[in-house]
Amino acid sequence: MIPPPVHRGITVLNRDLFRQTLNLAAVRIPAPLITQCLKVLAKDLFNQPKLRNVVGDAESTTTKCVLLKTEIGPEAALGTPIADLEPLSKESKEFIEKEGLGIVSQTIELKYEYWTADEILRAILPEDLGEVPSSFTVTGHIAHMNLRDEFLPWKTLIGQIILDKNRNITSVVNKLDVIDSTFRNFRMEVLAGEDNMIAEVVRDPSCVMYSGSFHIGLARSHLPSIPKYAAREWLPLQVRFLAGLLELAPAHRARSTRQDV
Structure with a gap:
């Protein structure tokens, strides 16, 4: 979970205070390999609630970026050899090297709406x-x-x-x-x-x-x-209204039963 910025003691809500920029490492990958990549890198994915692991690549229309967990850090995109990226699992390293993939930096901005x-x-x-x-x-x-x-x-x-x-x-x-x-x-x-x-x-x-x-x-x-009334006390319009309610009641009970199952 990514906690929001802390602003103790404010008494007037300023939603702009709750913005957070995340600098992440990501694997740049051809679109046809995405499914395989997500399976192999499962232990090393970003995996945060309400956020996607796969985002667009601003530099290419044929590739995507698969976000990595925050422990890896954006410095992984600065030329660090894949073998030296300790937070990455052995399976992830082997897949990235085998496919000749690169690590790039990605920025994600969280806003007030993201948090509960x-x-x-x-x-x-x-x-x-x-x-x-x-x-x-x-x-x-x-x-x-x-x-x-x-x-x-x-x-x-x-x-x-x-x-x-x-x-x-x-x-x-x-x-x-x-x-x-x-x-x-x-x-x-x-x-x-x-x-x-x-x-x-x-x-x-x-x-x-x-x-x-x-x-x-x-x-x-x-x-x-509900008070009881004799039949002669009901007007025709009231009788029709009551009949309509009686028709609705079984359907309502049936719907409630289905929802409870």
Whole structure:
């Protein structure tokens, strides 16, 4: 894993601070040999999450560059004999020499988007605070956080990072007090994103609109509590709507069963 640059103590997010340039060694190889090369050099490849081992060659359209692990270093491209490159395995050295391949330098630039929320937060928050607050509960488009007091100086920054790293989230909120009201709701503040606290949640198989301040964990126990009505109290339109829901329910249960298998 390649950690992001460390910027302890900042309270305002500057994404440009999280850029890192990697200078790597790479094997320049004809395109037809790529599959064989990747197999033989498996132990010596770059092998980093979300990054490719094979990149284009700026100097040729008929060759590619196979990135090598960071331990080898870009100095390998400065004329060091293949036999003297100690980090390379014996198999890799023999293949490179047999095929008459060359080692070149390659530059890879990592940006803020590359790292996860957890990795960025670890590079920002003081180490003595312990585990970073990257977990949250989701209600529709809203991410609910419950930040401890020691994280409050960074609450806006934390909220923005959570928003950036979760494409389905458009609002990040922090709970301000305990849940002690009759209707199980709570006060909260918006840390990042839009101030829209009405969330749409699909539950078995109904589509229900929630206030974002409702305790979503209680949804399953509250939703079945639907009042009973005599048949004569239903309007024709309501009957058709109910019939539609009854038709959807078996399909919903079947889909849920397939997903659980």
